[in-house]
Amino acid sequence: MIFIKVVVIGGAAMGMGVVAKLKRLDPKVEIVVIQKNDYVSLGACGIPYYIGNKFEDSNMLLARKVSDFEKIGVQVLTNSEVKKIDFDNKKVLVQSLHQASEQSYDKLVIASGGTPIIPEVISQDYLNCFTVNSKEDGEKIQKLRSQVKDIVIIGAGLIGLEVAENLVGNNKVTIIEKGPRPLSNLFDQEFSDLVEDELSKNKVKLIKNNEIKEIICKDKTITEVILLDGTKIKCDLLICSIGVRPNTDFLLDTKLKLTPRGAIVINKNCATNLKDVYAGGDCVQTFGRVYKNEIYSPLATVAWKHAIVVAQNLAGIKSSFAGGLNTAIVKVFELELARTGENLNFLLENKINFKEVFIKDKDHTSYVPGQSDIWVKLVKDENKKTLISSQMAGHNKSILRIHSVISLIWNQTVLNEEIDQIDLPYAPPFSRTKDIINIALSKITQT
Ligand SMILES: Cc1cc2nc3c(=O)[nH]c(=O)nc-3n(C[C@H](O)[C@H](O)[C@H](O)COP(=O)(O)OP(=O)(O)OC[C@H]3O[C@@H](n4cnc5c(N)ncnc54)[C@H](O)[C@@H]3O)c2cc1C
Structure with a gap:
């Protein structure tokens, strides 16, 4: 390793993800985390369920404690906010509870996340x-x-x-x-x-x-x-x-390149336009896997992948983000929904030649209790003959079928005449002999 000190701004999914991975790759590297809150590693995704009394101790929202990182030699400055960065002299200006200070860096990671609108x-x-x-x-x-x-x-x-x-x-x-x-x-x-x-x-x-x-x-x-x-x-x-917007007000009027909406511009290695400065997570603009379009995708699933990419690049292992599909899943009472890929607005705005199928079926056999409706939409790029996106709704986790569709989109598998024979599993409590995904693939191929 040719550098000695990494400063990380923000101590949540992205920031602490970088720290954990980098420390595993190079235990000797010096890392200082500057974190606004008095805790690190918040799993914000759990907040609605804490509010809903699904568990009692709010500390369960924290994946790891400050002391866990201190034990591996990481310095964590909590209740401390970066107010300004002097990129020319490689220094960050930190305001802690009672004092202002400076931290110099060799490499900087910006993981300041999103802020609610x-x-x-x-x-x-x-x-x-x-x-x-x-x-x-x-x-x-x-x-x-x-x-x-x-x-x-x-x-x-x-x-x-x-x-x-x-x-x-x-x-x-x-x-x-x-x-x-x-x-x-x-x-x-x-x-x-x-x-x-x-x-x-x-x-x-x-x-x-x-x-x-x-x-x-x-x-x-x-x-x-x-x-x-x-x-x-x-x-x-x-x-x-x-919704959230990138938390980058402290970077306005600096040399760091931001989009008009304030997201940090990064390349596929999660490097910014400034040497030795990386960024990822909810504060950056990233890109879609299929069309390489610019997207803002404030999701934990994106943040941890950016974190691995940044840590590996910092450790000298060339690494790139592979692009995202904006995959999301949500439960609304008993109804469960999942989606992946570009949305309708994108397809219309970019004049993508697309076709879609939307079908409703049952999630498993009628004689096993709990049979429920399931809805599936598949959208294909008519020119490329590949899937672009999918949406599903159902109950009892039946929508996890989206995993198989994501694999087809991820690899841009061409929808040939064999695709509807894809070997999906069947047993009465899980599906029907001919699963809704086989049916939808058959229809979209013929459409
Ligand atoms: C209620 C809720 C539910 C969610 N559910 C899901 C879900 O189910 N699935 C999913 O994939 N994603 C979900 N997300 C999104 C996910 O939580 C975020 O994508 C993820 O937390 C982003 O991580 P991050 O580290 O980039 O940013 P953040 O989590 O926003 O963390 C940034 C950290 O930086 C600190 N910081 C900011 N500015 C400064 C500064 N100037 N100096 C020092 N520190 C600073 C902040 O205090 C914060 O601790 C949810 C988010 C919320 C709020």
Whole structure:
């Protein structure tokens, strides 16, 4: 190794992923992590389930402790925020609780993640308004949930829906969605319709094509929200889940190249435009595997892969990110949904010649209890004769069939006349002799 000191900004999936891998590859390397929170390795994905009392100890959200890293010789500066970077002189300026300091680096890793987007109508701090991004957010919401009745969630995306499911219990939950349907960035209309049915079955009210125009509060506590169309909704707890943006404000007006939306531009080795500076996770723009298009994909599954790539490159092992498919999976009450590949907007905007099939079947044999509906969509590139994307909905984990479709998309397998014979497994509790994936592949090949 020709360098001596690595500074990592941000101590979550990406940052600590780099640290863990790099320390395994080169135990002697000096690493300093600068982390805003007083903990590291937050598994934010668990927050909705902590709020929903699925487990009691919020520390279970932390995959590893600061002391775990200290034991392997990593210096972790908690409650410390990087305010500025002097790229010319290879120094970061750190503001800790009571003091400012500088850290010099030989190699720098930026893993500052994403920050929740706050709707403009929320112009001040309220005592009962939260995002769902940190351990503290989760703890505050979990504490309040039993003291409130009327809960309003802004945004019917993945997180808004998970939170709705976990809060509904004895509470009245209303979701306000600006767009025409839930999960519109990830799923097509047919799947949004299934989500709407599931919400209504579970007494969650979804208001679409609407926004909060005004917030009524008393002593910094929200009591009511008023929508664009004048509808008034009682509100004891307001949750904002309208998405995240790259957390890169401290990098504005520097030489580091950002996209207009503030994501750090990286190449396939996760290197930025500046020498010795790497980045990955929710603060970067990455790329799609099939069309090599630029995508912002704030997912834990992307962050850990970027972390491995960065660690290996830092250790002198040439390594590249292979591209992403924006694969996501979500449970909305009993309904489970999975998706992978480019969405409809991308296909239309880029004039991709595509064809699709959408079919509904049963997930396993009728005589084994628990048989349920399953819906599958496959989309193919008509020119290349390969699959582009897939969406599925079902119950009892039947949607994990998406794994097999992902493999076909990942390798851009050509849909020839043999593809519908792909040797998928069958036994009565799991599937039918001719599985929905075989049927869908047969149809899409002939379409
Ligand atoms: C509620 C929720 C549910 C999710 N569910 C899923 C899921 O089911 N599946 C999935 O794949 N993904 C999910 N995600 C997304 C996943 O959590 C993120 O993609 C992942 O955490 C990104 O990791 P990261 O390290 O890039 O960024 P982050 O997790 O955002 O971490 C960045 C860290 O850097 C720190 N930091 C920021 N700026 C500075 C600074 N200037 N100085 C010092 N420290 C700084 C932050 O405090 C933070 O600790 C979910 C996210 C949330 C919020």
